Amino acid sequence: MTETILFVDDEADLRLAAEQSLMLADLSIETHANAAGALPKITRAFPGILVTDIRMDGMDGTALMRAALEIDPAFPVILVTGHGDVDLAVRSMREGAYDFIEKPYAPSRLVETIQRALEKRRLTIENRALKREVGGRDKIEARLIGRSDAMVAVRKSIRAIAATDADVLLLGETGTGKDLTARAIHDTSARAEHPFVHINCAALPEHLVESELFGHEAGAFPGALRPRFGKFEFARKGTVFLDEIDSLSPDVQAKLLHVLQAREITRLGANDPITLDVRIIAAAKSDLDAAVVSGAFRADLLYRLNVITLTLPPLADRRSDIPALFLTLAAQSAARYSKPIPDVPSDVMTYIATQNWPGNVRELRNAADRFVLGLPLDLDTGGESNAPTLAAQMAHHERALISAALAAHGGSLKSTYEALGLSRKSLYEKMQKYGLSKDTSG
Numbered sequence: 001m002t003e004t005i006l007f008v009d010d011e012a013d014l015r016l017a018a019e020q021s022l023m024l025a026d027l028s029i030e031t032h033a034n035a036a037g038a039l040p041k042i043t044r045a046f047p048g049i050l051v052t053d054i055r056m057d058g059m060d061g062t063a064l065m066r067a068a069l070e071i072d073p074a075f076p077v078i079l080v081t082g083h084g085d086v087d088l089a090v091r092s093m094r095e096g097a098y099d100f101i102e103k104p105y106a107p108s109r110l111v112e113t114i115q116r117a118l119e120k121r122r123l124t125i126e127n128r129a130l131k132r133e134v135g136g137r138d139k140i141e142a143r144l145i146g147r148s149d150a151m152v153a154v155r156k157s158i159r160a161i162a163a164t165d166a167d168v169l170l171l172g173e174t175g176t177g178k179d180l181t182a183r184a185i186h187d188t189s190a191r192a193e194h195p196f197v198h199i200n201c202a203a204l205p206e207h208l209v210e211s212e213l214f215g216h217e218a219g220a221f222p223g224a225l226r227p228r229f230g231k232f233e234f235a236r237k238g239t240v241f242l243d244e245i246d247s248l249s250p251d252v253q254a255k256l257l258h259v260l261q262a263r264e265i266t267r268l269g270a271n272d273p274i275t276l277d278v279r280i281i282a283a284a285k286s287d288l289d290a291a292v293v294s295g296a297f298r299a300d301l302l303y304r305l306n307v308i309t310l311t312l313p314p315l316a317d318r319r320s321d322i323p324a325l326f327l328t329l330a331a332q333s334a335a336r337y338s339k340p341i342p343d344v345p346s347d348v349m350t351y352i353a354t355q356n357w358p359g360n361v362r363e364l365r366n367a368a369d370r371f372v373l374g375l376p377l378d379l380d381t382g383g384e385s386n387a388p389t390l391a392a393q394m395a396h397h398e399r400a401l402i403s404a405a406l407a408a409h410g411g412s413l414k415s416t417y418e419a420l421g422l423s424r425k426s427l428y429e430k431m432q433k434y435g436l437s438k439d440t441s442g
Contacts, residue, residue, distance in 0.1 A: 003118050004048035005029045006038045008064065009080065010056045018051070021107035027114065035059035035067075042068050042075060047125060049076040049098070049117045051110075054085050062092050069096045074124045074343070076117035080105075123346050130324045139187055143180045145328055146321030150313040154181070157310055162188040167260065169305045170283040172312030175362030178283040179243065181312060186239040191279060194238035197231050202247040209252050211268055214259075220269025232265050232276055239279045245305070246284040246291055250298065257301045280305070315357040315364065322353045325361065329368035339372050348377065399434040402427070411438035 007018050007029055015031040022029040028048075032038040034056060042050065050068055054061035065077040076098035081089045089100035098117050101110060140155050161168055162185050170178045179198065186196045204212055211220075215230030232240060248256065259265055260280060264273040282305050291297035315322060327344065334341045344352075348371070357363050367377055402420065409415035416438075417427040431437065 002028050002047070003122070004041075004046075005114055005118075006032065006041055006048060006050045006052075008032045008035060008038045008050070008052040008056070008061070010034060010053065014053070017107075018110065021110060022114070024107075025111045025115075027111070027118075035061075035064040039064060039067055042071050044072045044128075045125070046072075046075075047121065049078065049114065049121055051078045051080065051114065053080045054088060054092075055082065062088065065092060065097055066095070076121050078113055078117055119346060120343075123349070124343060127327060127343060130327050140184045143184045144177060145325045146318055147324075148313075148318035148321045150318045151321055154310065154312060158184055159188065161185055161308055161310070164308075165190075165279055166307050167280040167305060168282070168307075169288075169309045170281065170312065171288075171309060172283075172285065173314050173358075173360055174285050175360030176312040176314055177361050178285075178312060179241070181310065182239070182241040182243075182281045182283065185281060186241075186279075189239070189279070191238050195235045196239050196241065197235035198241045198243060199231050200243050202244040206249065209248070210255065213252075214255070214265045215267040217267050217269035220267070224269070227267070230265065230267065232259065232278060233267075233274060235278050237277050239281060242280065242282040244285065245282040246286045246288060246297055250296075253298045253301050257298065257304060260301075260304050315360050319353060322355075322357075322364070323349055326352050326364060326368055329361075329365045330372050333365075333369045333372040337369075337372060342372060344371070351377070398430070399436070402430055402434065403436060406436065406438060413438055 005022060005027060007015060007022075009015050009018070009031075010033050012033070015033070019029050019031055030038075030041070035052070035058060038050065038052070039059075050064070052061040052064050059067070061079055065079065068075050068077055073096065077096070079089050079092055079097050079100040081100050081102050086100075086102060089097070089102075093100065098120070099113050101113060140158055144151060144155055144158070146152075158181065168182075168185060170181055172178055182198075183196060186192060199213070211224075211228070211230065213230050213232055215228050215233050216224050218224055218226050242256075245256075259276070262273075263276045263278070265276060266273045288297055288302050288306075292299045292302055315325075326349070330344070331341050333339075352364075352367065359366075370377055402416070405416045405420050409419065413424070413427060417424055420427070422430070
């Protein structure tokens with residue numbers, strides 16, 4: 001739908017003047033002599049704003065504003081006031097009005113205020129659309145958000161993998177969502193009703209690794225006063241997720257290989273093996289092939305693990321997913337901290353979408369937390385952007401075209417604006433914007 005300005009004023013000459021000013025600014029306007037004509041147009045999905053005079057017969061401007069905000073609390077309303085109504089307009093802004101303009105106003109002031117309000121409305125509608133997308137996803141898509149080809153392929157693989165009982169190796173940079181992927185595989189598998197046991201291999205104390213993984217009997221070592229289930233035994237009929245498996249020592253890797261091959265464990269201090277019915281999902285952030293070459297990782301363990309290997313893409317390879325992902329993380333953060341979900345200004349979203357995020361989703365989540373808590377985002381961290389915004393690219397292209405046209409026509413402004421299909425005024429404004437002159441077209 002076209003962005004439309006609903007302009008309400010009971011004076012015909014003011015409606016005509018506003019219509020002419022906004023049409024010259026290439027804005028779509030719909031004028032009404034009273035509130036009754038405009039109010040039915042306002043919905044949560046209406047892609048426009050309301051500009052209304054305060055003093056009108058029947059429903060006045062402030063009453064119309066309140067009615068509009070009851071329909072949509074985020075609907076931008078600009079009030080047009082007389083000199084004596086300024087205090088009333090200020091009070092109305094506390095009630096939710098977007099801005100006010102005092103009569104008599106310059107057309108440029110009206111246009112500028114309306115354009116800012118339209119930008120706010122545009123962002124609100126886009127945010128709501130993204131939130132609706134988030135709310136309508138299945139279990140996998142709700143966890144692993146994104147419409148990029150890379151994420152569509154990941155979700156497709158997960159659906160195929162989950163239907164089997166094959167062991168899985170997850171590869172990817174820190175923060176790419178290996179834990180979420182493992183949980184998504186488990187939750188959409190036949191084992192979903194049974195335990196999902198997450199083992200952070202890097203955090204296991206070296207002297208307790210075997211006890212933690214395989215359990216022990218009473219008296220197996222000093223301090224072992226009673227028998228204890230290990231992580232593998234606890235996960236029977238479910239899934240064991242071995243996170244950062246590349247951090248295990250060679251000795252533990254050898255014992256783990258036996259578990260994967262025989263599907264049985266023996267508690268420390270016991271002789272009888274315990275049969276296991278578990279699925280293994282392992283994750284590594286390092287290059288396991290290189291680790292095998294260096295001797296840090298067992299080749300036979302790698303061959304046993306990588307029956308199915310899934311590599312998760314970094315955020316830098318799926319920039320188009322970042323806005324929806326940031327909004328989702330912000331909503332989760334708001335729920336976690338009992339805060340309202342804030343609107344994301346366009347400049348913040350542009351910054352968010354164009355960063356490399358070397359820490360991937362984990363780093364983006366931290367940024368969402370800071371934003372929801374009202375803390376400033378550090379614009380100097382998170383990696384430099386390799387992707388200029390669309391606006392920046394268009395501006396660069398426009399400057400180059402004007403510069404070339406000036407050079408081609410020897411600095412003749414008349415020939416240049418005619419060749420480019422611009423008015424004289426538009427050419428002057430663009431030359432001033434880009435720092436160009438007829439003598440120095442570069």
